[in-house]
Amino acid sequence: MSRINKELELTLANSVKVAQELNHELVCVEHLLFAILHDYKGIHIISSCGGNVQNIIQNLYNFFKKNIEPIPANSRSNVQQSIGFHRVLKRAIDHANSSESSEVGIGDVLVSMFDEKNSYAAYFLQKENISRLDILEFISHGSTQEQEQQQVSSQEKDDKTAHKKQAKKNVDFLQLYTNDLIKRAQENKIDPLIGRKIEMQRTLQVLCRRRKNNPIYVGDPGVGKTAIAEGLAKQIYEQNVPEHLQDTTIFALDMGALMAGTKYRGEFERRLKGVIDAIKNKEKAILFIDEIHTIVGAGATSGGSLDASNILKPVLSNGDIRCIGSSTYEEYKNHFSKDRALSRRFEKIEIPEPSIPESIKILKGLKSRYEEHHQILYTEKSLRAAVELSAKHINDRFLPDKAIDVIDEAGAHIRLTSKGNRKKIQPNDIEKVVSKMAKIPSHNVTTSDKSMLETLESRLKKLVFGQDDAISALTNSIKRSRAGLKTPNKPIGSFLFTGPTGVGKTEMARCLAEIMGVKFMRFDMSEYMEKHAVARLIGAPPGYIGFEQGGLLSEGIRKTPYCVLLLDEIEKAHEDIFNILLQIMDYATLTDNNGKKADFRNVIVIMTSNAGAQEMSTRTIGFGDSTKDVTHKSKRAIEKIFSPEFRNRLDDIIGFQALSVEIMKLIVDKAINSLNAQLLAKRILIQLTDEAQKYLAKQGYKPAYGARPLERVIQTEIKDKLTDEILFGKLMKGGQVTVSIEKNKKDKKKSQCKLNINSC
């Protein structure tokens, strides 16, 4: 005789309690099911068979409310068991008896419940796609063979129900974890795709292959990889694709939803598998996985164990599903291509950054969307400005993304500040936004650099004295390149500044960068005297430390492609460095160890050299114009140091003159002016008498050192004397200082500055 086991006993008692609590006259099969669903074993059985416990409970609640009247409160009757309830129990016990098993459990009762043809309990179970066989198999063979069991059951079930079960699961997984891009296209939520003809053609081609029909977009962030996938969806929706792809749906995998709420090991994998199966069973469906590198290693506990990408692999290669991925170069290289078994299943389609004209076209195409959003119009010039300025000044991001950001922000800015009075966005609005985004002064961000070029020469002359010839040579060649007369694949200019030390070669390069509003990048070549120092500029070779970091020069130019590059004291650099300079000057590109190219087309390369300075200072013996002789001598020295192919590629070799006393006076003024600017906060003004100016100019210039000693002279003669006065003396509260000369009559050389201080 079979015994009712403890669990079942408890469950039966619970079912009676449920009926009592609900004020029901009879304990029905439904009450029993309700009690079972609150038992650990019961839940285990139902959920293992694929049923959703919560759904059944909800259904039962509704049923109790709707279909069973509670007995009136005044009547006093005991809860009785219904005939159906009896039958279910009896059948379960009979069955256990006939199979000679020792006890009756919850599973047996569930099986028996299915024989109650007209009961809601059986109906609710069936509604969850649980059949009698499912439960029989589960209680006979347990959960370890779930997989087999599912196969058996689906084989034994007639095709119709099997199909239906699948259909239901499809809806769930795809709805929960993916976004239907076609639907978004239908709702007009996708921005149009402009250009990208070749990439789209290639995508369609790969998708139409028989096997391994999985394209992967690889490109820098912001170049529009996702936009291409969305554009494909739009084209499919507009039936603008080959026949083979018509009526295809694209599901974008929602990684967040897939991950969110996964608690147990394997839950993520189950969801992913569910999505893949759903796609597989759906005809003409494409799975789009953005940032596909994230699935490599997702869910793996330690290296080498099964991860999410391994779930994808088998279905990818045999063409069961079509999958579009997208990734950036860096992540593709570091994560994706390392899993070679995965990456071979994808066809790589590179998405390059669009050129400036292409980006302008893209902005024109998107313009209407942003105009609609901001209720404002963009002029064509402003779009052009947005692309050009963002290309020039926002360096760590890519077109067209950064340009789109600029017009979007400009739109928002005008809308916020003008309170609806302004209707159009002009280039200068764009300039303001770009200067804010790139954190550079706004006067540097300008679309028309013509006015800057016009005044370049005169402004340079105000900052660098005595080198008028050099300045006009430099500005001429810059203007020439801006006028479009230079060869397109070369830097804006490459110059060699030669001349004695301290005459303003470095200063000139710095001022040039300042006036042109671009970055000033300086490399002191005395740091690059060894052969291996080349690696610092273009990156270490593979296998060496620092291989993945890239070189200082190539990275620097990639970050700020618009700049003045100063290679100071070039003659000190190792010969090998000249060799990399050759191609920079010739083709304006530098390829680093990772194969990334730095573009030098917008760089002004300036090299300075003291070569020839030594020769210049040696006196010529004999007659003749000494200055002419000097230039000749320095030229010879330069020819000696720099090889012909190097000199050949320079736009110009600009010789700097030694400074005359007149020019030194100007430099003295400049130095005093900057000193005054420093002291302005302390309300101190320094003035020089003509004598003092001349004295400083003479003392401050040495043919061998150029104007550098001036700084020292000013320090000893003026600054040191002022120090005590400023701290403790007459100038504590500010004042005026006149510098004159106290002549030493015996020895002219021993005269020195005298300070007349008027405190205020």
Add this chain to the structure above:
Amino acid sequence: MEWKDSSDIIEETEPNTQEDILEPPMYKVIMLNDHYTTMEFVVYVLETVFYKSLMEAITIMLSIHNQGSGICGVYTAEVAETKIQKVHQMARDNEFPLKCTMEEE
């Protein structure tokens, strides 16, 4: 309990995918007239088994008397079956031939 933790997503069932699993019908319990059962007993049965008020019970009893049968209520198959058995048991105990049947609604 385990299921409570993992029930963060409630699957939505699609009603149109389950056309052939029909909701079970509800059943009318019909009491048949005979010439031996007393009116009082019928009213008593209606009051105790079907929880009718006195007035309702009399109305139903009269309709049985006049038209040959009367509807005592609509229940699920299981409840209807149990109630009919209860009525028959009571009738037999009191030696009346009172009969009930159930009919799909």
